[in-house]
Each structure stands twice: as structure tokens, then as C-alpha cells.
Amino acid sequence: MHCLKKVTDDLIWVGANDRRLAMFEGVYSVPRGVSYNSYLLIDEKTVLFDTVDKAVRQRFLENLAEALGGRRLDYLVVQHVEPDHASVVCELAEKYPEMKLVGNAKTLAFVNQFNDFDFSSRFLAVTETDALETGRHKLNFVMAPMVHWPEVMVTYDSAGKILFSADAFGSFGALNGALFSDEVDFERDYMDEARRYYANIVGKYGEQAKSILEKASALDIKLICPLHGFVWRKNFKDIISKYARWSRYEPERQGVMIAYASIYGNTENAAEILASNLRGFGINTEMYDVSVTPASEIVSAAFKWSHLVFASPTYNAGIFISMEELVNDLAAHNIQNRTVAIIENGSWAAASGTLIRAKLEKCKNMNIIGDALNIKSGVKAKQLSDIAALAEAIAGTFPKPKAGRAVPGAGGEIDAETMHRLSYGLFVLSARADGLDNGCIINTAAQITSSPLCVSISVSKANHTHDMLQKSGEFNLSVLTEGTPFEAIKRFGFQSGRDADKFAGCGDARTANGIRYLPDCSNSVISAKVTGSYDCGTHTVFFAEVTQAFAVSDEPSVTYRYYFDHIKPDPAPKTDKKSGYVCKICGYVREGEELPDDFICPICKHGAGDFAKL
Ligand code: FEO
Numbered sequence: 071m072h073c074l075k076k077v078t079d080d081l082i083w084v085g086a087n088d089r090r091l092a093m094f095e096g097v098y099s100v101p102r103g104v105s106y107n108s109y110l111l112i113d114e115k116t117v118l119f120d121t122v123d124k125a126v127r128q129r130f131l132e133n134l135a136e137a138l139g140g141r142r143l144d145y146l147v148v149q150h151v152e153p154d155h156a157s158v159v160c161e162l163a164e165k166y167p168e169m170k171l172v173g174n175a176k177t178l179a180f181v182n183q184f185n186d187f188d189f190s191s192r193f194l195a196v197t198e199t200d201a202l203e204t205g206r207h208k209l210n211f212v213m214a215p216m217v218h219w220p221e222v223m224v225t226y227d228s229a230g231k232i233l234f235s236a237d238a239f240g241s242f243g244a245l246n247g248a249l250f251s252d253e254v255d256f257e258r259d260y261m262d263e264a265r266r267y268y269a270n271i272v273g274k275y276g277e278q279a280k281s282i283l284e285k286a287s288a289l290d291i292k293l294i295c296p297l298h299g300f301v302w303r304k305n306f307k308d309i310i311s312k313y314a315r316w317s318r319y320e321p322e323r324q325g326v327m328i329a330y331a332s333i334y335g336n337t338e339n340a341a342e343i344l345a346s347n348l349r350g351f352g353i354n355t356e357m358y359d360v361s362v363t364p365a366s367e368i369v370s371a372a373f374k375w376s377h378l379v380f381a382s383p384t385y386n387a388g389i390f391i392s393m394e395e396l397v398n399d400l401a402a403h404n405i406q407n408r409t410v411a412i413i414e415n416g417s418w419a420a421a422s423g424t425l426i427r428a429k430l431e432k433c434k435n436m437n438i439i440g441d442a443l444n445i446k447s448g449v450k451a452k453q454l455s456d457i458a459a460l461a462e463a464i465a466g467t468f469p470k471p472k473a474g475r476a477v478p479g480a481g482g483e484i485d486a487e488t489m490h491r492l493s494y495g496l497f498v499l500s501a502r503a504d505g506l507d508n509g510c511i512i513n514t515a516a517q518i519t520s521s522p523l524c525v526s527i528s529v530s531k532a533n534h535t536h537d538m539l540q541k542s543g544e545f546n547l548s549v550l551t552e553g554t555p556f557e558a559i560k561r562f563g564f565q566s567g568r569d570a571d572k573f574a575g576c577g578d579a580r581t582a583n584g585i586r587y588l589p590d591c592s593n594s595v596i597s598a599k600v601t602g603s604y605d606c607g608t609h610t611v612f613f614a615e616v617t618q619a620f621a622v623s624d625e626p627s628v629t630y631r632y633y634f635d636h637i638k639p640d641p642a643p644k645t646d647k648k649s650g651y652v653c654k655i656c657g658y659v660r661e662g663e664e665l666p667d668d669f670i671c672p673i674c675k676h677g678a679g680d681f682a683k684l
Contacts, residue, residue, distance in 0.1 A: 084108050086130050089103035097366070106126055106297070107299075116204075117144065120236075122157070124158065127157070145194070145202065149223050151181055173196070178193050180221050207227050212224050218237045235282075238272070240298035251303075252304045256300065266366055273369070326378070327371045327378050338381075341413065345357055365396050368396055377411070378405075378410050380396075380411075380412050394425075397430065406436065407436075411438070411439045412443070440463060493630070494629065495630065496513055496554070499546070501538040509562050514528040522615050524598075524613060525547070535567060546583070546586070549592050556639060594619065649684060652682055654682055655676045
């Protein structure tokens, strides 16, 4: 029986999950299963994005037939020919004789290599300059070679603002009834599987992954639909920032991954003593027995941690088998930018340390600490100091921790950073004056009394809403939620109401005072009448009595910190070497060596304290 999931009003997930697969690609264990995602767009034309692995073809065919509801299938966009996504292509071609195959030049070559079916008369070749119009939707294609095969392309639907991202942004793990990443605790339950998927499937091709991230950063995206794992409709930054880091081979965490092989427990003993010493320095450690833990998990861990230790016996005059496989695997996946230490064991003719070193020296930017620490069969008491010295040497390469608890000086100095420790929210402050509506983003609003029920807000004088509020004496506060898209922040925060109608296209929701509010991104709305104000120089603090207040949704309120961690995109990578200061709030760059203390960001109106030197 079919099992569909609605993605949007005209996009349906028709994929399937596989929890019986022992080894993905014959190499990677998938104990939590894997999903093969396929999406059907229902427009004037029907468009299917990729198919599935043959293991789940029956469910997929049922899903597709149900989603089509008797309509014909017009197009199959093949973004990736690897058989986990394209093994049903020929069967579909027979079942839906009017179906055209859409792909690039390499797509057809690969489809022909895997199949005996003449697609030549049914193939629609596309390039990055082509668009496929299907009615309401318009599809553009972006080539993404080596993410993860040479023929890979991704598709952007400008009407729905949907990125069909092929293998990119995918994850191991079956969907378990959910479809969207925000339906689960992704960070806690799935990020490790997303990293393991990235490191092992795409990890070798960091440059290509970076390139697709740069292309994607230019697009207005509301949904990311990958071929494995969850669909992203919120908190894109959670996965995009990880991809950006992984593609640059930057560690996510400071700490030491210790991978050891041990035949009779003696090398393990040395590794344990080292880990214990490292903990003494307050350093995080994670240990893996390479004979027990699947290599894909250790490769993933190596992408996560800043420091790697390899401890191996010498075996047949070489590296112990499973350790040699691991080190080869890491080199094949292009591991780089890590600090490394090596422990070798050899009852006679120890060689594993030198051989491991030789392999890792070929990787880029590896800082290998000293010579391998040598164990002869087992750790002896006199070697405990050698292991302690190695731990100290490793610890010496960690960034120095900030000095302990600061003691306030006598001078009354002010660390502006401490202001960022205060908790703030994000709100759309809206007002109406002279028949015009306007709104801006503020981060400072608080209840100050309960009887009467009063609030205070702080508003920059540079905002047009400030002047309107002074004139009308009334306002609304829309309390923004964690699901607020960055586009909404930009709309109300990064442009002036003097130049743009910020509420254009936002409906016409108004409270009893006739002022507009933002129902889509807020969880509650507060209307208030100004009772007083205080001039604070750059800002005015208004005091106001609440006249109406109601809830819109149960979504959590966004905090300023959450905005930075999950909503605000990272600044685009700089390709030139301009000197200047970047606004941490909106990304505006002021070029030049100096930033006056009273400088105000012309985009978001934040002060010099919110700028960082480039
Ligand atoms: Fe999920 Fe590269 O295939």
C-alpha cells in the first residue's frame, strides 16, 4: 500500500525507507536504515525527481501511481545516476511511455552504461542556461560534478524556492514517519549520521561541495529536498554551516580522537593511558578500536575532531590490517588540517609508526607531533613519563583557554561583549501614521509592570518606525518565532520603510488599533499605547500600556542567540582581501582601517560594537 508524504501543496514525497540493507554501497553499515527520496511535482506537467534503489521499488511504484492519481508522468529529472536513485528508470520508461528523461550530457552516458534501453528519442538534455517550465513552476539546473559523481546536478524551482539537492545535505537513517528535519531532534539524533554520510560519501570532494554551497548561497531557498534523509524547511543554517565546515576540512570540535588497533590489549593499554593523561589536561577524548568499530564511523569522527592519534602494532612488517585500512581510507577521503600523534608497537622490528606517518604526511596541512612513541610489546613503568610527555605535547597544540574568572579592575572598564550575554528576543515593531504602515526589527522589549500591564521598547532613532511611533503613539509588537525565515528579518530589518513597503505581500492582518502585524512568523501580538518616553541618544525608550494581546501559535519565541546560531546565514566567503569591518548583525562591510566609535550600520542600524574586523 502506498505511503506518501506531502511536502507542499503540489510536491509529494514518493520515496521509501530501507531498514534491511546491511551495507550501503556495499561498504557503509546503516544500522538505522536509509531513505531513498523521490519527489513528484504536480503541475500542468508532472515531474518526478529521481527514483529509488531497487530494494524499495515496489513501494515507490505504488507511491508514484497514487500521487499521479491517473495522470501521466511527463518528466523524470535524473539528477544522479547512481543506482540507489536510478535503478527504476527503465521500468518507469516502460510504464510511462510519454515520460521524457531530463538530464545533462553525462547523465545519458551513465544511464546507458547501466542499462540497455534506448532513451535517445526521449532524452531532454539540459545545461545551466536552460529552464524547464512546467506550468506554475520553472526549473533551473545547476551542475554539481563530484557531489558525488561527475554527472550530478541539482535543480532549483524558483516558484516554490525549492532546491532539489541530490546527495548534498543528505543523511543516513530511515525517516521513521517524519519527513522534515524540524520534526525530529536533528542535532541530537541525526547529526552524527549526517556527518558520517558526508564524510564517507562526499568527503573526498570538499572543493566541489564548497562550490555547490556558493551557488546555493545565491538562491532564495525555502526548502531543501535531498535524496537521502530529511527535507529541510527551517533552520537551514544547522546543516549548511556544518557542510561549509566539513567541505573546508575544518574540525567541528577541539579534542582528540584516538584510533587504536590492539592484538593482545597492550597497544590499547598505551592508548588508554594517553587518553587518561589528556583528560588530565581537560581535553575531550574519544576512542575507537579499529577492529571493532566500522571504518565509516571513525572516518566521520576524524572529520569532527581537531586532533587524531593512531596507535598500532606492527604486523607482517607493516601496519596492523584494520589500522592500515583506516589510514588509507582517511587519506582517500582527503582528510587534512589536523594535528596528529602516533604510537607504534613492535615486539621486534617496529615499523607501523613510520608507515602511518608516511601515509599521513601526504595529506594536506597535517601537523604530526614528533616521532612515533614506541612500545615494545607492553607499556613499562619507565614509559609512563613518555606517554605523559606525549599528552603534554598534544595539549600544547590546543588553543590556550581564556584566562579563568576575570577579576574586575579598579578602572571601571567596560567589555562591550558582556552586553551580548543579556538575553534578547526579536520582534517586529509596527506602527501606522498618516495612512501609512511600517515596521522594523527590534530586539529589546520587556514587560515592566503587570498592573497596569505595561511594556517598554527601545527603538533606534534611525528607524522610520521610530518617527511614526512618536507621531501616532501606538504600536504593535509581533513576537517572532524560531521558524522565522531570514528573508523576513531582512525585509523588516535591513531596509528602510522610507524606501520600501515592508508589508507588501504580507496580507493585511490588523489588530483593533488598526495597526498591522505579522501573523506568519509570530507566536503572539501585543498592542500598546505610549504613555511616556526617554531620550537615550541614539535610541528612544518608549513606555506603553498594553491594549490588546493574543497568541497566534505555540512556536517558541526566537532569541537573539538562536537567530545567530540558526537563522542568520554565515557571511559569504570572501574572495578578495579587503580590509574593513563587517556588521555581525546583517553582514554589511565597511571598508577601511578605521571604524569610528559612533558608526551606525547603514543597513540594520546597529552600532560599532556589533562590527568585527575583517
Ligand atoms: Fe545516494 Fe551518490 O547516491
